[in-house]
Amino acid sequence: MTEVLVFLGAGAALFLLLFLGLRRADGELELEGPTGPPDPSVMRRILAQQDMAYIASLRLPRIQRFFVRERSRLALAWLRASRDEGRRLLQRHAEAVRRQRDIRPMTEIRIAWLFASFLLASLTAAGLVRLCGPFRVPALRRSVEHLLGSLDSLGRMAGAPALLDSRS
Amino acid sequence: MRIFTPAVWWATHVLLGALLYRGLRARLFREYPVFYGYAVYVLCSSLVLFRLSLASRQIYTFAYWIAEFISALCGIGIIWEIYDVTFAAYAGVRRAARGLITALVLAVTVAAVVDMERHPIPVLFPTTVEVEQNLRFIEAILLAAILSTVIYYRVPLGRNVRSLLYGYALYIGTVVITLTLQSFWGAAFLIWWTALQPFAYLVTLVIWCAGLWQRAAKPAPSPALQRDYEWMSQQTAIALAHLRKRVIDTMR
Numbered sequence: 517m518t519e520v521l522v523f524l525g526a527g528a529a530l531f532l533l534l535f536l537g538l539r540r541a542d543g544e545l546e547l548e549g550p551t552g553p554p555d556p557s558v559m560r561r562i563l564a565q566q567d568m569a570y571i572a573s574l575r576l577p578r579i580q581r582f583f584v585r586e587r588s589r590l591a592l593a594w595l596r597a598s599r600d601e602g603r604r605l606l607q608r609h610a611e612a613v614r615r616q617r618d619i620r621p622m623t624e625i626r627i628a629w630l631f632a633s634f635l636l637a638s639l640t641a642a643g644l645v646r647l648c649g650p651f652r653v654p655a656l657r658r659s660v661e662h663l664l665g666s667l668d669s670l671g672r673m674a675g676a677p678a679l680l681d682s683r684s
Numbered sequence: 685m686r687i688f689t690p691a692v693w694w695a696t697h698v699l700l701g702a703l704l705y706r707g708l709r710a711r712l713f714r715e716y717p718v719f720y721g722y723a724v725y726v727l728c729s730s731l732v733l734f735r736l737s738l739a740s741r742q743i744y745t746f747a748y749w750i751a752e753f754i755s756a757l758c759g760i761g762i763i764w765e766i767y768d769v770t771f772a773a774y775a776g777v778r779r780a781a782r783g784l785i786t787a788l789v790l791a792v793t794v795a796a797v798v799d800m801e802r803h804p805i806p807v808l809f810p811t812t813v814e815v816e817q818n819l820r821f822i823e824a825i826l827l828a829a830i831l832s833t834v835i836y837y838r839v840p841l842g843r844n845v846r847s848l849l850y851g852y853a854l855y856i857g858t859v860v861i862t863l864t865l866q867s868f869w870g871a872a873f874l875i876w877w878t879a880l881q882p883f884a885y886l887v888t889l890v891i892w893c894a895g896l897w898q899r900a901a902k903p904a905p906s907p908a909l910q911r912d913y914e915w916m917s918q919q920t921a922i923a924l925a926h927l928r929k930r931v932i933d934t935m936r
Contacts, residue, residue, distance in 0.1 A: 519799075520864055520867075520868050523817065523821055523860055523861075523863075523864040524860075524861060524864055526821055526824040526825060526828070527824060527857045527861035527864070528857075528861075529824075529828055530824050530827060530828050530831070530853050530856065530857035530860070531854075531857050533828055533831040533832060533835065533853070534831070534850060534853050534854060534857070536835050537831055537834065537835055538850070540835055540838070553926070553927055553930060556930045556933060556934050559934035560934060563934065563935075594934075595931070598927060598930065602924060602927050605920055605923050605924055605927070606920070606924075607838065608920075609916065609917070609920040610836055610837045610838055611837075611838050613776070613837075613913055613916060613917070614774050614776065614777050614837040614838070614839060615776070615905060616776045616913045617775045617776050618776060618913050619776030619777065619779060619780055619913065620913075620917075621779075621780060621783050623913075623914075623917045624917075626917075626921060627917060627921055627924065630921055630924040630925060630928070631924055633928060634924055634925075634927055634928035634931070637928050637931045637932055638928075638931050641931055641934075641935060644935075653935050
């Protein structure tokens with residue numbers, strides 16, 4: 517049964533890569549829009565607890581629900597913009613180094629690892645915003661750091677740089 | 685099915701003939717000798733098999749699987765040709781693709797050895813279906829490695845090699861899936877297998893004919909980086925690390 521799944525997985529992977537290759541050829545994977553990472557102060561303002569406290573004090577459930585929904589939408593848009601910036605960085609790197617003769621596999625793996633860990637952090641944050649709402653995300657930050665810490669240990673075994681430094 | 689199978693058979697051979705004719709006219713034979721050699725082999729073997737099918741069902745079945753096995757071996761040559769042409773101007777990326785292929789083939793070999801250790805009675809004489817299945821699986825891995833590298837590094841592809849790569853990947857993906865389902869479900873899947881595989885080959889031939897109808901100019905390779913590779917990589921790594929830190933910090 518495992519063999520069947522592996523063979524079917526190989527076929528499915530090939531179709532998925534074909535699909536991605538065709539999208540890239542059509543220019544659908546090209547990223548447009550302003551370059552540069554989104555301002556983190558904007559996200560802090562979106563997730564500001566005092567705004568939520570004020571809305572809660574009004575005791576208007578419909579307004580509160582609308583407020584939380586809009587703030588979720590803004591938080592997800594900010595996270596999406598940061599992911600677009602990450603993808604743009606990776607694309608620029610790939611396009612810049614592809615003519616180089618001295619591409620080093622470990623360096624490329626390190627960059628891919630960094631991108632994957634960034635994507636994981638961003639998607640985890642987006643998932644938390646969707647599931648728990650934007651104002652409970654700071655309370656769940658420790659879980660995200662714990663997850664990244666576990667990845668850190670795995671990464672160090674493979675020679676990748678630390679995911680979390682003491683400042684985060 | 686009575687109309688479908690002969691219709692697909694005739695359409696396949698008309699397209700093969702057109703592909704070979706255009707290959708001669710556009711002088712693509714010289715650029716892709718392995719691929720056109722394969723096309724000549726498929727056309728000739730198909731005509732021989734047709735003759736054998738009229739003579740004896742048993743001999744035809746035996747000859748069919750031998751022809752399929754040889755075709756799968758030729759497929760490795762086509763993949764090598766695609767790899768060679770795609771990464772001709774990108775030596776570093778070529779090395780990265782080679783590294784990825786080596787890693788994948790090693791992983792498959794280790795998995796196969798572990799599997800052999802587990803099963804006390806080794807399979808000494810696998811069936812022709814299993815041999816072809818394994819060969820096509822290897823081809824799928826090789827194509828996946830090439831496609832991944834092309835997509836990741838955004839290697840520009842000319843029209844000719846793009847149609848070769850995508851067409852063959854479509855065919856191999858279909859063959860791997862249909863052969864696996866055929867070996868799993870047996871007779872229940874047979875009618876689908878006899879329809880799907882030839883139809884996939886027909887679609888592949890359409891892609892090849894469209895892409896190889898004329899010789900297309902190869903895209904000019906992008907200019908080499910003026911800066912040091914290490915410096916560029918370090919900048920990218922630092923930028924990604926900062927981006928990740930920003931995302932985590934905003935959750936405070």
